[in-house]
Amino acid sequence: MSFSFKRLLPHILVLIGFVVLSLAYFSPVLQGKKINQSDIMHYIGMAQQQKEFAKSSGEETYWTNSAFGGMPTYQLGAKYPHNYIKKLDLSLRFLPRPADYLFLYFIGFYILLLSLKVDFKLAALGSLAFGFSTYMIIILGVGHNAKAHAIAYMPLVLAGIILTFRKKYIVGFLLTTVALGLEIVANHFQMTYYLMLLVIVLGIAYLIDAYRKKLVPHFFKSVGLLSIAAILAVGLNATNIMATQEYVKESSRGQSDLTINVDGSPKEVTSGLSRDYITEYSYGILETFNLYIPKFMGGGNREDVGKDSETYKAYINLGASPIEALDASRNAPMYWGDQTIVEAPAYVGAVIIFLFVLGLFLVKGRLKWWLVGGTILSLLLSYGKNFGFLTDLFIDYIPLYNKFRAVSSIQVILELCIPVLGIFALVRLFNDFEKDEEKFKALKHSVAITAGLALIFLVFKSTLFDFESFRDDQYIQAYGQPFIDAIIEDRKSLMSADTLRTLILVLLSAGTIYLFLKKKLSEKLVVIVFAVLLLFDLVSVDKEYVNNDNFVSAIKVDKPYQANSADKEILKDKGHYRVLDMSSEGQGKPGRAAYFHNSLFGYSAARMGRYNELLDFHVYKNNMNVINMLNTKYIIAEEQGQIFPYTNTDANGNAWFVSNTKVVNTANDEIVALDSLNTKTTAVLIQSVFSENALKSAYQVDSTASIQLKEHKPNYLKYESTNPSDGLAVFSENYYKQGWNAYIDGKLVPHLRVNYVLRALEIPQGKHTIEFKFEAQVVKTGSKVALASSVIFGILLLVGLFFEVKNSRT
16 A cells, blocks of 8 residues: 555645646636636626526526527537546546646546656646647637637547557546547537547547557557547537537538528638638737747737837837827737737747757657647648648548638647657756767757747847838828837847747756766756756746736626616516617626627627527628517617617517418528518518418418417416417527427427428417426437436446556556
């Protein structure tokens, strides 16, 4: 027992160190403060209704009416039965947010390096390089929590796979199952997809190696085991995966039925997102050097250049007061790359990139090639439209690639691969596999490449680059050419300062290795020196963008919105209706209206596809017939800074009987017909729906016909109708056939889609009770699969542990 504890003690100390570092970086959490994340603020607004409903009823709803006219909650933090892998995830994230994600970065990468038989000291060093990589910290600052969550589990998945290939079949299988299950729990399928691409690269490298070593049977045995692990991991997350798969077809990421754009021009027909939308955030090829020199391209869109800058002087020359000039200089437009929005450079680190280059010379075999392959693939794909050949190839021919946008985020793969190879450079440096002459030669080449590159940029920057941005024209028009000349001078200064910084760090790193090779420094001291260099290198940059100023009192995060006078007035109406917030605050904070009301807008990258098209074609154009059919009873308006609610007396209401149906042939015709359709009297639908439901062209509607909403919950609506004739009722609710079921007097009946997005129901004459219930069969089925998978994995876990213990005693 004492021997086992002695072996565990270094790892326990490392874990404690990770906890301390995580809390130290985000130290305000120790005072009860929370980080103010813009994306999370929007999410809180979107999820408020379902949370309040769960709190008051004790029931989970899988539909919310709070945003975009109503949508499933599958991508809004829905909680599912028998989701035990989620409970494990919550247990691992025991630190206050966002320190919990930083801790996961550290621990996952640490286990990955241990699985590669790296000494614990170097494994801890690598964890610092990965966890403090600037991109990893920046996404926590802006609230991309799901992305950070998924990235944090990536190394753990790789560790399980590598252990399996190392013939540690039981441990590898169990770790892969759990790690991949946790990866899927994070619910950021784009990051999981990118991990899959890296796993394929790794698999190819291992297959080639197995073929060379005549170990192909072992390779396929490992692949078979890993496939079972993947199936089990998917089973543990069955409900979420099945629900997402069902919903994605109806979401803005699914295939559209339209073949025209808003202006009537032909639309690119795709099974996923449009090419322009996918590549909107494409990494500039020149921006590659941001990975090595933080402000090579100026940093972020808004940089603090201070009082001594040319920008400050330019503002003074324009007549600004010293205070105004200083304030403006703290938000100077320094970024001169091609992307529209950049919060901060995706800086990997001068020190770790130097070690990565050293690793290119010292590290041999399959490890090097899958790491280099993953790095190159992710870099080239991150260029997006700037490297169109490869990007188009993946969009057109690689399954699911066209489901994701912001291609620059695939750089998370290189941000994982680079530290691994960098640490292995030190592993090779410390062992005797290479002669000292080879190590000196590798060091010389690495310094020549990295320091040489920095020197070229430092000396020839004005010759090589113009430092101009596509945004500069707007500043020239507003302030004149001298102002932009000052901006350019500051961009040059930033590049010079950070290039010099990188050069110094490279030389210090190289000097440390040189002294080690000359037997002047011990291994332990080298690790300590590199820990200091890495922390200084990365944390000093991280702190420029995410620091204590990002934290506020917990109440401001938990309740980010305060009801204004318009909200309070509207909330007096306890009915069921929608609100269109046209105020400047509502437009700037798209989740705000959803926090208080049932909003026409919201904040989600996976909103209902047809509803999103309705917004583009009609709502954004202020088509009141369409706005009315969505039962928009209140419009929050603003005049001269004053916000007030406008009561829209023309809103169609919750439901109404129509007297006519307009039949069209295609989805194009249906959405265009809404331009001039009187939605109060006529419903438009396509021919196939009309024929399938045997509808009439006209219905008798007199003054006695009525349909009234009597009860409403997010997942339940109850109406009472009276009509002397058979009628067609239209409901101001989004149509979603996979969850909503219609009942007349307790009997399940089919309902249909009209007006491109709304529900309709043919109701026989007389008095009737109509109910709509959100009954997600996918949740029931998925929960059963999750339970069965959990039981199976539990049995396999016990059996596996039994054999591991047994084998350890023999």
